[in-house]
Amino acid sequence: MRPPATFSPDDIVVGHSTRMRAIFDFVKVVSRSDSSVIITGESGTGKEVIANLLHYSSSRRHQPFVAVSCALFSENLIETELFGHERGAFTGAIKDKPGRFELAQGGTLFLDDIDDVPLSMQVKLLRAIQNRTVERVGGTRSINVNVRVITGSKRDLKQMVAEGNFREDLYYRLNVLPIVLPPLRERREDIPVLTDFFFRKFAKARGMDVPAVSNAVRYAFSRYRWPGNVRELENSCERIVQTCTCGTVRSGCLAAGVLFGASDAAPAPVAGELAVPGEAPSISLDDRLREVESNLITWALKVSDGNKSKAAELLSIKRSTLGDRIARCGLVESVAREVESPVDLDESVPVAVSA
Amino acid sequence: MVSREQVEAVLGRIRPLMQADGGDIELVDLRGNSAHVRLTGMCAGCPSAHMTLYMGVELALRDEIKEFEELVVV
Numbered sequence: 001m002r003p004p005a006t007f008s009p010d011d012i013v014v015g016h017s018t019r020m021r022a023i024f025d026f027v028k029v030v031s032r033s034d035s036s037v038i039i040t041g042e043s044g045t046g047k048e049v050i051a052n053l054l055h056y057s058s059s060r061r062h063q064p065f066v067a068v069s070c071a072l073f074s075e076n077l078i079e080t081e082l083f084g085h086e087r088g089a090f091t092g093a094i095k096d097k098p099g100r101f102e103l104a105q106g107g108t109l110f111l112d113d114i115d116d117v118p119l120s121m122q123v124k125l126l127r128a129i130q131n132r133t134v135e136r137v138g139g140t141r142s143i144n145v146n147v148r149v150i151t152g153s154k155r156d157l158k159q160m161v162a163e164g165n166f167r168e169d170l171y172y173r174l175n176v177l178p179i180v181l182p183p184l185r186e187r188r189e190d191i192p193v194l195t196d197f198f199f200r201k202f203a204k205a206r207g208m209d210v211p212a213v214s215n216a217v218r219y220a221f222s223r224y225r226w227p228g229n230v231r232e233l234e235n236s237c238e239r240i241v242q243t244c245t246c247g248t249v250r251s252g253c254l255a256a257g258v259l260f261g262a263s264d265a266a267p268a269p270v271a272g273e274l275a276v277p278g279e280a281p282s283i284s285l286d287d288r289l290r291e292v293e294s295n296l297i298t299w300a301l302k303v304s305d306g307n308k309s310k311a312a313e314l315l316s317i318k319r320s321t322l323g324d325r326i327a328r329c330g331l332v333e334s335v336a337r338e339v340e341s342p343v344d345l346d347e348s349v350p351v352a353v354s355a
Numbered sequence: 356m357v358s359r360e361q362v363e364a365v366l367g368r369i370r371p372l373m374q375a376d377g378g379d380i381e382l383v384d385l386r387g388n389s390a391h392v393r394l395t396g397m398c399a400g401c402p403s404a405h406m407t408l409y410m411g412v413e414l415a416l417r418d419e420i421k422e423f424e425e426l427v428v429v
Contacts, residue, residue: 216375243403250376251369252398256411259369295374 012053013197015190019182023050030177031057036129037150038114038157038174041181044231047152048112050179054150055108063107068100071113078121080137082111083128089138101134104147112152114174115160119167126170149174184226184233191221194230198237199249211244215314216251219303220262290328297326357388361420366392366412373398380408389425390416 014024030037031054039047048067055065073081080089084099100109111117117125128134129149133142151174158175160166184191195213203210226232240253251259296315304310312322359382366380373379378396385391392412398404405428413426 214376216372219375220372243407245401245403246397250378250397250404251372252376252378252394252401252404252408254372255407256369256415259372259408259411260415263368263372292374292379295371299371299375 012049013190013194015187015193017182017187017190019187020190023179023181024053026179027053028057030054032059033177034148035176036148036174037177037179039150039152039179039181040156041152041154042183042229043154044229045181045183046230047154047181048110050181051108051110051112051150051152055110055148058108058148060107060148064104065108065110066100066104067110067112069112071116075118075121078117079124082125083134083136085137086139089136093138096136099134099136101128101145101147102143104145106146107148108150109147110150110152113154114151115153115155115157115166119165122167122170126167126173129170129173184229188222191226191233192218194233195221195237198234199241202238202241206241208241209247211241211247211249213249214251215303216299217249217254219299220251220254220258223262223265224258225261225265293325297322357385357390357420357423359385362390362416362423365416365419368415369412378404380412383429386427387424388422389427390423391427391429393429 014020027050037051037054039050041047051067052065055061068081070078080097080099082099082101084097084102085093087093087096111125128145131142132146133144135142157166157171161168161171184194195218199213200210221233221236228235236255236258239255240249244253297311300311300314301308304314308322308326309319312319315322317325362382362385366382370379373396376397378394378398381393381395383391383393392409393399394404394408398408409426409428416423416426
């Protein structure tokens, strides 16, 4: 159980994506109701944030918000966690202990990872939610509980029902108001807003200036798949803020996993590798500079979808200069080819099944 | 034996992003199955960049090239 103080509406960032805006509008509507809400989304998409928001915008906001992950407990323990136990119910039960349902009395109970609850426990959960009463383990007395139940699941419960791993009756009891949170890779337009928000937040916590973020880093962030979703992005930003020594976030600050992930999503660079044969290689400065130049131009053209004016802006040069340099680097044909057949990231990358 | 081309192929994957920020990762030498590399440019002096990049790049090299042994910072 977390104290309510850990949540503040300032923790919420509403991005630009229409899907998230629709979700926040829906939350506003259903926060007034007392019906069960089920929040489905991959790990790190913000299920608990939404549960918190629901609670703190409801009329129950002055009552407790109790969050519990059902994945944390073994089959036996989860029953005593949720329903409590009487003194002497089992070895070590030296005093009466209220369960999470009782602790949430009058407020909201958030049962996360509901998909990890074993079938045998699902029956008891159904009874408790349906009758709004619980019985402590080892007790006979029924205790009335007035709680709003919000559940979180990383798997699609409907499919689990079809596979026989989730009780159909409990599914329908829980699935009154469904909210589906999209993975971060399906709302990439929100990545810049979230990135800025997290950098600001962590820089403020550390008492330092908000770092500048290079275009290459933004490009990498927008390309990476983010399997850990917003939580992974948040952690990446935290790590960078804690380790940055120069005040500007550059590609060198990124975890190699993000760099490789972002690069692999993009087409291979046009410029050939620098071949340095022999023991004592001599380096041609002109060749080297031209290689850097052509890589940068290729990158800028990719980021701007082949729009030369935008690319020139990214590189802080004039549009006409860019044209000259493209010609000088002999990029014309290869770049033009690439822009004609851009690789669509979302389609070319296989979508992982949430774990 | 690990070839220069194999190592360059892995480094080449992240090179454009590094270069876009005025940096680079350079393959200085190959000794047996170990590669000696150098970070140059903007992030060359940053201990964090060294740490994360070298750890991650070594992992990627080992992932891609079975016989790869060690990444050495020079």
